Amino acid sequence: MYTADYFLMQGMSGLVLGSLYALMALGLTLIFSVLKVINFAHGEFYVIGGYISYFLLSLVAGIPPIFGVLASMVGLFFLGALVEGTLLRPIHLGQVDRPDEYAILITFGLSFLFQNLLLSVCGPFPKTPPSFLQGGWRIGVMMISYDRIIAAGIAIGIMTLMMWLVRSTWSGQALRAVSQNKDAASIVGINPLRMNTLAFAIGSALAGGSGALVAPVFSMAPDAGVVPSIRSFIIVVLGGMGSIKGAIIGGLIIGLIETLGTAVIPDPSRALAYKRVYGLIIFALVLLVRPQGLFGEEE
Amino acid sequence: MSDIELEVKGLKKFFGGVKAVNEVSFSITGNEIVGLIGPNGSGKTTLINTIMGFHSASGGIIHFNGKRIDNIPTHMRAKSGLARTFQVPRIFKRMSVVENLMVPLLTCTGGTFSTLRRRADEVMEFLTINHLANENAQNLSGGQQKLLEMGRALMLNPEIIFLDEPFAGVHPELQSQIYDYINEVNTDNKAFLIVSHNMDSIFTLSHRTMVLNEGRKIADGDPEEIRNDDRVIEAYLGDEEV
Amino acid sequence: MAKNTRKILFFVGLVLLGLVLPLLVRSSYWRHVLILAYFYGLLACSWSFLEGYGGQFSFGHIALATVGGYTSGLLGKYFGFSPPVSMLVGILGAGVIGFIIGVLCLRFRGAYLALFTIAFSEIVRVVITAESNITMGRMGLELSPLFAQSNKIPYYYNMFLFLVFGFAIMYLVVHSRYGLYLRSIREDQDAAEAMGVDITKYKVLAFTLTSMICGLAGVFYGHYLGILTPSFTSISTMGLVIAMAIIGGVESLVAAALGGILLEFGLEFLREVGTWRLVLFGGLLVFVVRFARNGLIAPVYHKMIGE
Numbered sequence: 003m004y005t006a007d008y009f010l011m012q013g014m015s016g017l018v019l020g021s022l023y024a025l026m027a028l029g030l031t032l033i034f035s036v037l038k039v040i041n042f043a044h045g046e047f048y049v050i051g052g053y054i055s056y057f058l059l060s061l062v063a064g065i066p067p068i069f070g071v072l073a074s075m076v077g078l079f080f081l082g083a084l085v086e087g088t089l090l091r092p093i094h095l096g097q098v099d100r101p102d103e104y105a106i107l108i109t110f111g112l113s114f115l116f117q118n119l120l121l122s123v124c125g126p127f128p129k130t131p132p133s134f135l136q137g138g139w140r141i142g143v144m145m146i147s148y149d150r151i152i153a154a155g156i157a158i159g160i161m162t163l164m165m166w167l168v169r170s171t172w173s174g175q176a177l178r179a180v181s182q183n184k185d186a187a188s189i190v191g192i193n194p195l196r197m198n199t200l201a202f203a204i205g206s207a208l209a210g211g212s213g214a215l216v217a218p219v220f221s222m223a224p225d226a227g228v229v230p231s232i233r234s235f236i237i238v239v240l241g242g243m244g245s246i247k248g249a250i251i252g253g254l255i256i257g258l259i260e261t262l263g264t265a266v267i268p269d270p271s272r273a274l275a276y277k278r279v280y281g282l283i284i285f286a287l288v289l290l291v292r293p294q295g296l297f298g299e300e301e
Numbered sequence: 302m303s304d305i306e307l308e309v310k311g312l313k314k315f316f317g318g319v320k321a322v323n324e325v326s327f328s329i330t331g332n333e334i335v336g337l338i339g340p341n342g343s344g345k346t347t348l349i350n351t352i353m354g355f356h357s358a359s360g361g362i363i364h365f366n367g368k369r370i371d372n373i374p375t376h377m378r379a380k381s382g383l384a385r386t387f388q389v390p391r392i393f394k395r396m397s398v399v400e401n402l403m404v405p406l407l408t409c410t411g412g413t414f415s416t417l418r419r420r421a422d423e424v425m426e427f428l429t430i431n432h433l434a435n436e437n438a439q440n441l442s443g444g445q446q447k448l449l450e451m452g453r454a455l456m457l458n459p460e461i462i463f464l465d466e467p468f469a470g471v472h473p474e475l476q477s478q479i480y481d482y483i484n485e486v487n488t489d490n491k492a493f494l495i496v497s498h499n500m501d502s503i504f505t506l507s508h509r510t511m512v513l514n515e516g517r518k519i520a521d522g523d524p525e526e527i528r529n530d531d532r533v534i535e536a537y538l539g540d541e542e543v
Numbered sequence: 544m545a546k547n548t549r550k551i552l553f554f555v556g557l558v559l560l561g562l563v564l565p566l567l568v569r570s571s572y573w574r575h576v577l578i579l580a581y582f583y584g585l586l587a588c589s590w591s592f593l594e595g596y597g598g599q600f601s602f603g604h605i606a607l608a609t610v611g612g613y614t615s616g617l618l619g620k621y622f623g624f625s626p627p628v629s630m631l632v633g634i635l636g637a638g639v640i641g642f643i644i645g646v647l648c649l650r651f652r653g654a655y656l657a658l659f660t661i662a663f664s665e666i667v668r669v670v671i672t673a674e675s676n677i678t679m680g681r682m683g684l685e686l687s688p689l690f691a692q693s694n695k696i697p698y699y700y701n702m703f704l705f706l707v708f709g710f711a712i713m714y715l716v717v718h719s720r721y722g723l724y725l726r727s728i729r730e731d732q733d734a735a736e737a738m739g740v741d742i743t744k745y746k747v748l749a750f751t752l753t754s755m756i757c758g759l760a761g762v763f764y765g766h767y768l769g770i771l772t773p774s775f776t777s778i779s780t781m782g783l784v785i786a787m788a789i790i791g792g793v794e795s796l797v798a799a800a801l802g803g804i805l806l807e808f809g810l811e812f813l814r815e816v817g818t819w820r821l822v823l824f825g826g827l828l829v830f831v832v833r834f835a836r837n838g839l840i841a842p843v844y845h846k847m848i849g850e
Contacts, residue, residue, distance in 0.1 A: 040654045089833060099836055102653040106600055107789060107832045114782045115825030122818045228778055232665060235658050275673035282662045282669070289659050290647055353737060379739040387737075393730035395794075396723075404727045407720040408739030414720075453738060 011144040012261045018146060020257020021154040022212055025161055026230060027237035027249040029208030035181040035244035036201035039090065042109040044209050045231025046116035047078050051210025052222030053124060054078075056131040067134045067218065071156065074214035075207040082206025085112065086199045094198060113231075120224035128221040131214075153215035160211060161250060164204075168246070177201055181244060209234075229278070236285040242298025251296065256281050306330050307352075307383075307461055307492075312361035314344075314351045321347040323516035324361070329461055334483065334493045336507030336524065338500070340537055343513040345496045346388060349463045353385050354378050366460075380409055384459035388466045388496075390446040392453070394439035398430060401438050401449055405456040424452045428482065444475040451482065461492045468499040480506060504528055512536065550848045561703050565696050574695040578767065580807040581706040582760055587787040587803030588796050589756040592713045595793035596722060597749040598729025600653070603644065603660035605781045606667040607754045608761030611637035612771050613671065613678060615762045616686040626689050626766055633765075634758035641754020645747040664776055671773040683770040698767050705763055706800070709756045713796055716752065725749055786828040792841025801840050 026048055033041045041047075054077045055070030089108050098104045138147040168174035179187040180197040188194050212230075213222065220226070237256050241248020263280045264273045288295055307329040314322040321344045329335055337345050350356050352363060354375035363371040370378050384405075393401050402421040403414075410417060425431035428448045433441060438449060447467065454462050464483070468476045480502060483493060497503050503510060504524040512520040512527060514536040520527050527533055568574055586604055593599050615633035618624040624632070644663060648656050671678045678684055690697040716722055724745050727735040736742050765771045784803070791802015806824070813820035831839060 040658070042657075089829070092833075103594075103600060104832065104836075106654055106657055107785075108829065110782065110785070111789075111825065111829040111832050114779075114786060115822065115829055117779070118818055118821035118825050122822050225779070232661060235661070239658065272673045275669060279666060279669050279673075282666050285662045286659060286666075289651070289655060289662075293651075293655065355733060355736075374741070374743075375736040376739050376741045379737055385737055387734065391731050391734040393727050393734065395730060396726055400723055400726075403720075404723050404735065404740065405738035407723060408741075457739060 007144065009262070009265070011146070012265065013258065015146055015150075016258035016261035017254055018150050018154040018257070019261060020254035021157045021161075022216055022253075023230075023233060023237060023257050024250045024253025025157040025215070026209050026212040027234045027241070027253050028161055028164065028246060029205035029212075030234045031238045031241070031244055031246065031249040032177075032208070033202055033205035034238065035246075036177055037086075037090065037094075037198050039093070039105040039109070040235070041202075041205065042106060042231070043085075043113040043116060044205075044234055045227025045229075046113050046120075047082065047206045047209035047227075048213035048216075048230050049120060049222060049224065049227040050081065050116065051075070051078050051213030052131070052217035052226070053120065053129065053213075054210065055214035055217055056129045056222060059131045067132055068156070070131055070217075071211055071214040074210040078210030079203045079207040081210075082203040083199050085206070086202035090198070090202065091195060094195060113227075117224055117227065124224060126224065128223040128226070129217075130221040131217050133218045147219065149219050153219065156215055157212065160208070164208070165246060173197075173200060233278075233281060236281045238295075239285055239293075240288050240295050242295030245295070245297040248295055248297035256284075259284070306364070306366060308364040309352065310362045310364075312348070312351060312363065313359040314347055314356050315359045320516045322351055325513070325516070325518050326361075327511060327518065327521060329492050329494060332487055332490045332492050333509055334487055334495065334507045336503040336510040337494055337496045337513065338498070338503055338510060338527075339513035342515075343536075344516040345513055346465055347516075348513065349385055349465055349494070349496065352378075353383060353463070376408070379405070379457055382457075382460035383463070384454035384457040384461070385463040386447075386450040386454055386465055386467065388469065390443075390450045392438040392441075392446055392449050395437055397435045398425070398438055398441070398449060399434045402452050402456050405453050409457055421456070424455050427455075427485075428452050429478075444471050447471055447475075447479070451479070455486065459491065461494065462486070464493060464495045464497075466497055467495065468497055468502055476502070500528075553844075553848055558707065561707070562700075565699050571695055574699055576808060576811045578695065578699055578702045579811075580804040581702045582764055583784065583787055583807040584800040584803035585706045585709050585760045586757065586784045587791060588710055588713060588800035589753045589760075590784055591788040591791075591793045591796055591799030592717070592756075593749060593753040595788070595795070595799065596717055596729065597725045597746065597753075598732075599648075599746065599750065600657045601660040601750075601753075602657055602778065602781050602785075603641075603663050604753070604757050604784055606660075606664035606776050607637045607641055607757035608764065609667060609671070609771065609773075609776045610640055611758030611761035612686070612765030613684060616684045616765055616771055617677070619687050620684065626687060630762040630766065633762040634755050637758025637761065638751050638755035641757070642747060642751040644754075645750030648750075649743055649746060661778065664778060664781065668773045668776040671776070678773075681772060681774070683772040684765075685770055686765045686768075688769060689766045702763055702767070705759055709759055710796065710800055712752070713756070717796060721745065721748075783824075786824060790827055790831050790839055792838025792844070794837060795841045795844060798838050798841035798844050801844070802838065805840070 030041060030044050033039060051074035054074040058073045059065065059067060059070045092098045093101045093105060133149050134152040135148040138145040139151065168178060176187070176192045176197055177200065179190070179192055180194050184194050233256065237252040238249060240255065241252030259280050260277050264277055309328065310326050312322055312325045325348060339345055347356065351358050358371050362369060365381060365383065370381065393404070399421055402424060403417065406417050406420060422431065425434060428451065430445060430448050430452070433445065438446065441449060451467070467479050471479070483506060487493060495503065495507065507524055509522065510524045510527040511518055512533050519532050519536060520530050564577060565574060568577065586608065590604050593601055611633040614636040615629040618629040618632055619626065644660070648659055651659060672680050675681070689701065724735070724740045727738065727740055728742050728745060732742055787803040787806045788799040790806060792798030810820055810824065
């Protein structure tokens with residue numbers, strides 16, 4: 003059963019999924035890098051992204067699914083900016099006691115609120131936006147759906163664009179400056195508050211975009227954000243908090259581990275259940291042994 | 302007279318390539334008041350942090366009353382008789398003044414709250430902050446917080462107290478109060494190591510002055526001699542406080 | 544000492560109320576709600592003990608309760624242990640796991656402990672689901688009942704006793720020197736160390752104690768419901784507990800416990816509103832975190848006892 007073809011296919015499937023995971027993790031790491039905050043609502047932004055895409059594509063017939071992705075990213079950009087401006091800005095203005103605890107609580111509180119809001123408004127049943135492209139690519143008896151490949155391609159495209167933007171635009175440089183040294187950046191005329199909002203907005207948009215990309219494949223439900231959220235934490239810790247490179251490579255690693263890991267346990271039903279444990283164990287180990295991850299900075 | 306002895310030999314603390322403390326040796330005996338001066342970034346606070354165990358030393362040995370302490374945890378060093386204050390007061394903000402004082406007292410002594418409370422009252426009276434006993438520490442003014450820090454250090458019943466910038470950011474009247482407190486506590490057989498940029502206070506207060514520059518000890522002796530020492534003056538060139 | 548008298552009266556009043564309630568509340572359904580309310584009250588209180596006093600933000604409480612419950616259930620199912628014994632072992636088991644986590648997480652600051660305990664909670668859930676041969680997975684592990692009677696009265700008093708007992712232990716710790724040490728660790732760990740506090744010892748002890756209380760709650764829950772499933776160990780349920788403690792008042796054991804009890808009651812009361820009641824709850828949580836960090840019940844409680 004475990005032929006070379008199988009591993010090849012699983013490997014590619016892993017990379018495909020990994021790119022999607024990486025996109026979402028990139029958003030999380032960007033938020034941490036600039037705001038120094040872990041966004042516990044990241045999974046919910048992902049779900050909202052999926053829903054935006056679904057509703058747009060079902061209300062407006064005949065438009066290419068890519069618009070769903072665009073709409074999600076734009077929608078989440080503004081939602082992220084709103085959230086940051088109203089709820090997170092007080093941290094940076096010194097208006098909040100125990101800022102570390104506050105950051106966890108407010109983003110977690112939002113996650114709780116959004117999840118139940120989505121549940122109440124959209125109902126518990128999963129929604130599936132239309133496919134990008136029906137069918138799939140076959141090798142032997144195995145297949146990767148075109149949807150996944152296209153989604154991964156778009157994800158890679160977005161990530162590449164992001165990395166290019168960060169390097170070559172003024173805003174990108176400003177974001178990097180703030181992530182490295184907030185005070186020094188403000189002395190040079192960069193407004194850290196605006197950069198915080200920008201970073202959070204972009205990070206949310208990336209989460210939303212990955213939700214929209216994944217929704218045609220895995221469909222979307224109000225509680226579908228929990229697992230991707232945890233997975234993003236794993237990737238960001240593995241790759242190193244605040245490291246773009248780390249998020250991308252970490253995403254690919256986790257994608258591979260999840261798909262190839264099923265081959266390790268012979269009993270198929272348990273293998274599937276344990277799929278997620280590998281990532282969790284790696285997570286725990288990294289936190290214990292090398293908390294800065296692969297590419298992060300040592301504290 | 303008690304026989305306190307802190308002996309630091311060849312102490313090193315490196316942060317990557319930065320040699321924050323580089324082969325520093327000195328001792329504190331009896332109830333000396335030792336001043337520690339040096340330009341910004343010379344390693345004074347890092348030295349205190351390393352002696353207290355916040356940083357693990359990169360090399361060197363520390364003996365206190367004949368026993369090695371560089372390999373025991375910070376809280377044990379505190380309990381054995383070494384107390385410190387912080388440059389920027391790190392009081393327990395949402396605990397009251399009394400509670401702030403009780404913590405170090407409780408870690409070192411047994412007994413009921415009420416008997417120990419009396420000791421806290423004594424210290425508060427000594428520092429004239431007893432009217433603030435039940436106030437949350439975060440509501441205190443900067444100067445009062447500095448006094449509270451000193452109070453906490455005293456509650457450990459220490460033999461040596463490290464004061465990190467006790468006069469910084471404090472108005473002159475309180476400065477002279479703190480000056481008096483240091484002298485008074487000193488008569489009770491407690492030694493001090495005081496880091497400060499307030500040269501006047503240091504030179505008049507200390508029995509002995511040490512100078513750090515770029516992690517190394519460049520002078521150690523009589524305050525008047527140190528004041529006129531060429532090497533010290535050179536180290537401070539560019540630093541306007543001298 | 545007027546303040547102490549008012550406090551004593553308050554507690555005595557609450558205990559008396561608790562003892563008398565089953566006589567006033569006749570419906571089996573509402574008795575059930577009360578029992579669950581006490582369960583959440585105990586968990587919320589133990590969460591506030593760890594975070595509000597000890598400064599450690601953990602997502603692991605439900606998972607630890609689950610560990611306790613499953614331990615008791617498995618011992619009963621495979622080794623024939625009877626409930627009092629299996630429950631005790633379950634509590635100790637939760638304590639041991641808590642101890643291990645406490646030791647592993649010593650160097651973690653802030654959100655890292657939160658993340659680690661999320662991972663722990665998920666691992667617990669996945670393992671229980673995967674090893675369904677042993678744990679019965681999603682079908683659920685059956686636990687033997689505690690009492691011969693089918694009405695809720697003995698279970699009510701049992702949970703109430705556990706609540707009072709668990710609360711009392713935490714209350715005593717918090718008002719002792721250990722409580723001061725914990726709070727100093729929460730305020731400023733480094734300064735606490737410089738003041739002679741053995742932060743390693745007290746952080747681990749706090750985690751272990753809170754875990755045992757979770758175990759206490761969990762073993763009761765399992766035997767009361769008669770069944771345990773892995774879906775109980777979800778982050779959403781943990782989120783409820785955290786929300787209850789925060790809305791009640793995270794820096795006060797009493798407020799957190801009352802938060803758990805009253806909010807669970809409120810959730811049941813609003814059942815007809817459907818999932819919107821959770822939206823309300825979530826909105827309330829965000830509001831409290833942003834504008835009323837000390838909680839909603841804590842100020843009322845402090846006023847009542849005259850602090």
